[in-house]
Amino acid sequence: MKFSVEKVVGGGRLGSILPGGRHEASVIETPMCTLFTKVGSAPHLGYEMLKRVSNIPDVATMSLGGLAAHHESVCKFGKGLGNFTALKSNIIFTTLHDASSAVTSGKNDRNGVAVWGKGGKFKMDPSLYVKVQEAFRPDWFQALSDGDTDRDTGKKRLVKSVNNTLDFLDSTLQLLKESEILRDSSLIGAIEGGFDEEERQRSARETSARPVHGFLIEGFEKGHSGLDLFSLENFSSLLTKTLSCLPEDKPRIMETAWSPLQVVKAFQLGIDVFSSVYPYMLTQKGQALVADYTIPPKSPSANLESEKSEDSSPPHSGSVIDLNGKSNFEDFRPVLPGCDCYCCSNFSRSYIHHLLNTSELLAYVLLMIHNFHQYFHFFCCLRNSAREGTLEDLQTSLELQNSCSCHTS
Numbered sequence: 158m159k160f161s162v163e164k165v166v167g168g169g170r171l172g173s174i175l176p177g178g179r180h181e182a183s184v185i186e187t188p189m190c191t192l193f194t195k196v197g198s199a200p201h202l203g204y205e206m207l208k209r210v211s212n213i214p215d216v217a218t219m220s221l222g223g224l225a226a227h228h229e230s231v232c233k234f235g236k237g238l239g240n241f242t243a244l245k246s247n248i249i250f251t252t253l254h255d256a257s258s259a260v261t262s263g264k265n266d267r268n269g270v271a272v273w274g275k276g277g278k279f280k281m282d283p284s285l286y287v288k289v290q291e292a293f294r295p296d297w298f299q300a301l302s303d304g305d306t307d308r309d310t311g312k313k314r315l316v317k318s319v320n321n322t323l324d325f326l327d328s329t330l331q332l333l334k335e336s337e338i339l340r341d342s343s344l345i346g347a348i349e350g351g352f353d354e355e356e357r358q359r360s361a362r363e364t365s366a367r368p369v370h371g372f373l374i375e376g377f378e379k380g381h382s383g384l385d386l387f388s389l390e391n392f393s394s395l396l397t398k399t400l401s402c403l404p405e406d407k408p409r410i411m412e413t414a415w416s417p418l419q420v421v422k423a424f425q426l427g428i429d430v431f432s433s434v435y436p437y438m439l440t441q442k443g444q445a446l447v448a449d450y451t452i453p454p455k456s457p458s459a460n461l462e463s464e465k466s467e468d469s470s471p472p473h474s475g476s477v478i479d480l481n482g483k484s485n486f487e488d489f490r491p492v493l494p495g496c497d498c499y500c501c502s503n504f505s506r507s508y509i510h511h512l513l514n515t516s517e518l519l520a521y522v523l524l525m526i527h528n529f530h531q532y533f534h535f536f537c538c539l540r541n542s543a544r545e546g547t548l549e550d551l552q553t554s555l556e557l558q559n560s561c562s563c564h565t566s
């Protein structure tokens with residue numbers, strides 16, 4: 158993998174990734190998001206349904222939690238995870254943990270890291286970890302890391318987390334020298350250190366000194382916590398100081414469940430690659446993205462929604478609506494008027510409300526299509542906005558839409 162920055166706008170990097178390996182001809186523009194998957198497929202969507210979504214990201218993240226226990230079967234299959242899961246045209250990026258879940262804490266030590274799937278705990282030392290990756294043959298893979306930390310973690314544990322992660326990385330690099338199968342795969346180093354500036358910067362400097370192709374910033378929360386990291390006083394400055402220790406020519410990745418507004422903020426701090434776990438989290442709650450990303454907003458959804466806010470329960474937000482609310486009962490508009498996704502082209506809010514009320518799985522299929530469609534579209538708008546110099550306007554517009562009533566993230 159190769160990464161280059163074309164232009165820096167408001168602190169954010171407009172860049173491009175040459176993924177290399179079997180995707181030698183591809184060029185991926187950043188800022189970008191990856192396709193969030195559950196056990197190797199897009200949540201709620203079979204392969205045929207996923208194809209109805211526009212702007213599907215080139216890179217699909219697959220967390221080891223639900224997959225690692227099956228590595229022997231995938232090894233026998235012999236063609237790697239992409240072919241095994243029908244996402245063979247995507248760049249496969251294996252990560253340790255499912256970005257939508259909290260990590261079960263206290264199971265990592267200097268010998269290895271635990272990941273969790275439906276079958277329970279699966280603990281890997283560097284040797285087993287490389288064996289799993291050889292079975293999966295990913296294009297990119299996250300280095301084994303001890304990210305079981307958050308803002309409450311004490312210094313002693315943070316030092317251990319950084320040390321463990323660096324030791325795992327050194328052992329892995331040693332093992333990779335012997336691996337023909339992973340020769341063309343890109344190793345993504347993990348940056349740890351919780352909320353401690355010294356440890357964060359040590360982790361960043363030491364990891365950069367090793368031959369990794371990019372960086373995954375983790376260890377701010379134990380898996381998905383639902384916390385808005387930007388609401389914490391020192392998060393932004395800590396992230397900035399951490400990124401300042403990383404080289405310019407490698408991408409920085411964060412898998413936090415971030416709304417479009419939070420993505421704009423993180424992009425301006427220097428993050429290049431994001432997860433699309435946020436639209437999945439909304440879908441699970443029966444909610445839909447309805448933000449307007451045009452500059453200036455053409456018909457702000459904030460205005461549309463405020464017309465209906467008196468009788469909605471719970472009140473509609475300007476950027477997210479809740480399809481569980483009774484106000485949707487006779488609302489025959491699409492989820493987002495003007496959206497050209499399969500869901501909005503064919504179904505009404507009233508119908509999705511009915512599906513949610515009767516616990517029909519189709520509700521989640523349709524909402525996943527719409528939410529992915531809108532989130533992927535947002536990244537096109539973010540890149541355009543950065544190119545055209547309207548990033549501040551985009552942020553202001555999203556802030557206004559978010560403040561029109563309670564936000565759900």
Ligand SMILES: [Zn+2]
Nearest residue numbers: 496498501527
């Ligand atoms: Zn739609």
